Amino acid sequence: MEPRTEAIYNKNIAITALVGILAALLLAFREGVFSPVPIYGSLIFIVIMFVGHFLTNHLFPKQDPALFILCCFICQLGLVMLYRIDPESAAKQLIWFGIGCLLYFISSFVCRTWIEIKVGPFIFFLVTFVLLASPLIFGVERYGSKSWISFGNFLFQPSELAKITFSLFLADTLKEHKIEDSIKFFGQIFVVLGLLAFARDLGGAMLFYFAALIIIFAATSRLDLTVLGLIGAVVAGLLGYQFFGHVRVRTKAWLNPWEDVPGKGYQIVQSLFAIAEGGFFGTGLGLGRPDYIPAVTTDFIFSAFFEEFGFLGASALIVVYFLLIYRGIKISLTIENSFLCLSGLGITVFFGIQIFTIIGGVIKLIPMTGVTLPFMSYGGSSMVMSFISLGILNGIIMRALGGEADG
């Protein structure tokens, strides 16, 4: 890396650390008496961040350092919000952040040396299938969908990991820029979507659907399939409205939340009140009322963030997410190997759709779907898998710049 670029990255990470310390100081004095806990938390975070940044920069000179800095910035804001809402979950989340960073490092490394293992698309499909089918058999139901597996206290959502294997499956199938066996290919995709729908994880199904649609378009340039896919999305939406009670509830809550404020519209209305309260500058950290917002640590964390950080803070957060997507796209554009290119694109697209649907949902731009906000929502599996995905993205760029994979 050039010294100038390196200096810029170092400056960014210093600013991130500074933001964290300021927020921690505010939180430390929040109750009126000084509490050192947020400062310890912040220091632990900063140490992990610095070690992660400098270690990976040292070991992987070809990596994209922006990925790690951007997601640390978001994670930190997430931790600050979590601590402010419920210090205990912030502590757990900090542990997950640490594990995530480790896995980021490992997946970057593994991906750099390994990525092109010739297992063929069917294996990727099979892994996706097993991942998605497992909660149907061993799983437990949480938040209205049966897509979780519990290991003792820890709940794991296999569909988070399936996003990666599904991206690899699509990339491997479509690396020749054409669909060889369309019946088999679309059959496989519909099996995946069917499993998600069966677990009543409709937000997940939607994510996978659009991700597949975008990757197929990118790889094959087939506009007919894209248009058909978009029509299919509308039809699926209408069918979902007919057959799934909670799709109906959510659509109605989106169209007119005021019809039933204490019932169907409750969540979205509380979210909108929080956003309205925030205004341009926000109420200030610690001065909002996240306790009024349901599911505030997971689905609605953006609303709580908006209330306290205001339009300016929330717009900045959206821009940071956008930069993350931009880096992902940039990585795909740098790569000549079409399998790697499509894999990177798949991961980026999953991030992009997920961020858009959850933020769009809580601000009532689109109907609400229960997906997490990557790096920010409370939850181990989301955090860990987001880091692994990002690690793969990082591995892909190292691989490409390292010149080890051409073709």
Place this chain on the structure above:
Amino acid sequence: MDKLKRNIKLIFVVFSVLFISLILYLTYFTAVEREQLIKSSYNRRLWEQEEKVMRGTIYDSKGRPLAETGFEGGTKRRIYNGGKAIGPLIGYSDRVLGRAGIENVFNGELLGVSEQDPVTLLRQKILGVSEQGSDVYLTIDLDLQKTAYDLFQGRKGALVALEPQTGRILALVSSPGYDPSTVKQDWEKLSKDENKPLINRATQGLYPPGSAFKIITLAGALTYNPEIEYEKFYTPGYIKVSGSIIRDGQHLWPGEYDLNTAFRYSSNTVFIQIGQRVEREKMIEMAEAFGFNASNKSDIPIAKSTFPRPPVIGGDVEMAESFIGQGRILSTPVQMAQVAAIIANDGKMVTPYIAQKIVSPLGTEISKAPKASTTQVVSSEVARKIKALMVDVVKSGTGTAAAISGIEVAGKTGSAENPHGQAHAWFVGFAPAENPKIAVAVVVENAGSGGSVAGPIARGVISKYLSDITR
């Protein structure tokens, strides 16, 4: 490969659009939708704000507080000044009872949550006055309001007084009223009271306007058939419309009438003849120009006054009844005061308003007075002719009870038949006729003749106001 890169770029454009749309929507939300949500009664933050905030004061036009927040034994209390005369107008704000009246309409301002300008908000936060609401200055004159309320002597009814050139509401009375200071203790009794003191009759009461509506019939006739001014009309004391018979009042006689006599003594049969000579659509347009069938643009919510129009209703009989303010036509007292004010204002539109200005805790004043309208509802010539006829009504017609010595009062009475018993008594007018300072509409429910019951109330309010402003 190139195609792939092109597609990826395209996908990036799509994501850019999506993310920008998030920010744009949030901009729109923060700039436009936000205000309503903050004020929504479902918003729990509002009650929380209520507890933190010193609710602003409501002042009358002379700077006397009508409602203010004070401390009593360490707890915050809302203190009202004006008793039953102000109750239905000012309303109340209570966690259990909810909100009503001015306390409800200007709740956002009084709590200081409707401030939109982010820089001001930041300044208030820094200066530590964000926990103080804005003050609302009304156009109401407390003395006039009390005088008017007392004149009702507890009878059911309403009075609206306006400044004709501006639309400033000088008094807005609903009787019987209630005292907002004790509304919580009296709630049980008030809510069960058959006289419905909790309702603001002046803004929400819908009454047939009776003969007071003839002002509009006259305006239509003079606009579209100016020659009627010189015509004579014969009436046998009744008129047949599609088989129905409509009669004149008992004080009238069969015979020949000119326009002045017919208006002065309020002949139903002549006014139906006059009305029928104007194209139906034109008459509906005239009523709507005065404000019927449209939601009032005032700053307080006012029920919609209705003039029957096809296809919903509008047969010949209904139309004929409408010309004399009967049948299915309904009007609020505010609307009728507006009619009087329009004639007083040389035929120009008048929009009533009640909030003069809002003063923020930083001392910034926001004027709420709307710009005077230049829309001519009727030509100034027609307005002048109607005014002359209205002056004669008070001088020597049905409205003599409203006459004030030394001041020329213009008016029109009405006795609106209704299914609930005796006729509603109306008086609509303004004074002084040459240079109008005040326009009023008075209705007293089931009180009989407009002239003798509503007229004296109007007289009392007009003379009080005129002597106040010349003092």
